[in-house]
Amino acid sequence: MKKLKELAQKKNGAGFWSGVYQALPIVLGYIPVGFAYGVLAQKSGLGLFNTVAMSVIVFAGSAQLIGAGLFGAAASPFTLILTTFVVNLRHLLMSAALAPKLRGWKKWQIALFGYELTDETFALHTMRMARRTPQKSQTFAVNITAQSSWVFGSLIGYLAGGQITDVRPVGLDFALPAMFIALLVPQVVQPVYLMMAILSGGLSVALYLLGFSQSHVIIATMVAATIGVGVEQWMKNSSS
Amino acid sequence: MDEKLVFLTICGMGVVTYLPRLLPMLLLSDRRLSPWIARWLSFVPATVLAALLAPGLLCRDGVFTLEWDNVFLLAAIPTFLVAWRFKSFFGTVATGMGLVALGRFFFS
Numbered sequence: 001m002k003k004l005k006e007l008a009q010k011k012n013g014a015g016f017w018s019g020v021y022q023a024l025p026i027v028l029g030y031i032p033v034g035f036a037y038g039v040l041a042q043k044s045g046l047g048l049f050n051t052v053a054m055s056v057i058v059f060a061g062s063a064q065l066i067g068a069g070l071f072g073a074a075a076s077p078f079t080l081i082l083t084t085f086v087v088n089l090r091h092l093l094m095s096a097a098l099a100p101k102l103r104g105w106k107k108w109q110i111a112l113f114g115y116e117l118t119d120e121t122f123a124l125h126t127m128r129m130a131r132r133t134p135q136k137s138q139t140f141a142v143n144i145t146a147q148s149s150w151v152f153g154s155l156i157g158y159l160a161g162g163q164i165t166d167v168r169p170v171g172l173d174f175a176l177p178a179m180f181i182a183l184l185v186p187q188v189v190q191p192v193y194l195m196m197a198i199l200s201g202g203l204s205v206a207l208y209l210l211g212f213s214q215s216h217v218i219i220a221t222m223v224a225a226t227i228g229v230g231v232e233q234w235m236k237n238s239s240s
Numbered sequence: 241m242d243e244k245l246v247f248l249t250i251c252g253m254g255v256v257t258y259l260p261r262l263l264p265m266l267l268l269s270d271r272r273l274s275p276w277i278a279r280w281l282s283f284v285p286a287t288v289l290a291a292l293l294a295p296g297l298l299c300r301d302g303v304f305t306l307e308w309d310n311v312f313l314l315a316a317i318p319t320f321l322v323a324w325r326f327k328s329f330f331g332t333v334a335t336g337m338g339l340v341a342l343g344r345f346f347f348s
Binding site: 024057058059060063067071077081084085089092093094095096097098100104105111113119123175176177178179180182186194197199203216220221226228 | 243249250252253254256257258260261262263264266267268273276278280281282283284286287289293295296297298299302303304312316319320329333336338339340341342344
């Protein structure tokens with residue numbers, strides 16, 4: 001890894017290898033979660049080809065775990081597709097939020113970039129693109145590295161199948177929550193963002209417990225962002 | 241379900257996942273957004289991450305868990321501090337995972 005860092009710096013910290021390096025925390029999270037998905041898919045009776053195909057074609061953590069479970073429960077194709085749609089609809093907001101950063105990109109580049117937009121790549125790109133405009137090769141390197149690790153994790157999870165079932169003792173299941181923390185903290189640039197993050201988290205929990213366990217994220221986000229704009233405007237009005 | 245139908249279903253899942261990822265950035269990237277929408281979108285990263293994170297910390301198997309044996313919540317507190325103080329992405333993730341492993345070792 002040290003070597004990779006050197007390589008990334010040698011290339012002025014701007015090119016492909018720098019993107020690979022920046023994606024390493026995502027890799028740390030994706031391999032164990034992809035592994036868990038692979039194990040579940042194997043236990044649900046999916047074949048090796050389809051298990052890996054889902055990681056290549058769908059590439060969405062929670063949706064794939066739910067999907068593997070549904071395949072195991074012999075759900076209909078319609079149920080599977082509809083559930084996936086609802087679970088992944090939150091990406092609509094992330095895609096819109098990144099859009100202003102992609103000004104001047106060619107359509108086919110956006111089409112490739114959007115294919116690998118996940119919660120994690122979104123958060124990382126938001127952070128990377130906030131200050132400056134990184135090279136596209138670096139941006140694509142982040143995405144390709146992330147998805148490769150996801151596919152790799154799925155594959156070894158499937159192959160390990162029956163042997164290893166529990167990744168908890170090493171704390172690997174905390175990789176994604178820890179990553180969300182690492183990505184959330186730099187987003188809180190003003191008190192109003194902190195307030196809205198807390199509100200959104202609280203709403204998300206409440207909705208989840210009320211049974212909206214597939215749409216809680218998108219609803220909480222939309223409500224909190226709307227209130228955030230209102231609060232910001234109100235503060236501006238009352239201070240002027 | 242036979243393997244072929246499974247594959248076709250996966251393709252369908254791929255399409256309904258890809259469209260929400262693609263369409264907003266494809267349609268909005270070259271358009272000047274109204275300031276209201278731009279401000280609304282500026283709240284999305286913080287709120288969506290909090291919404292993704294919170295249920296994992298506060299709920300277990302669909303039940304609200306604010307107990308002392310909630311290892312995720314306990315580990316999250318120092319993890320937040322590390323993220324805030326050191327601003328190290330990798331360090332934060334490693335701290336969190338290490339603490340959870342340690343917590344499990346001592347509590348169970």
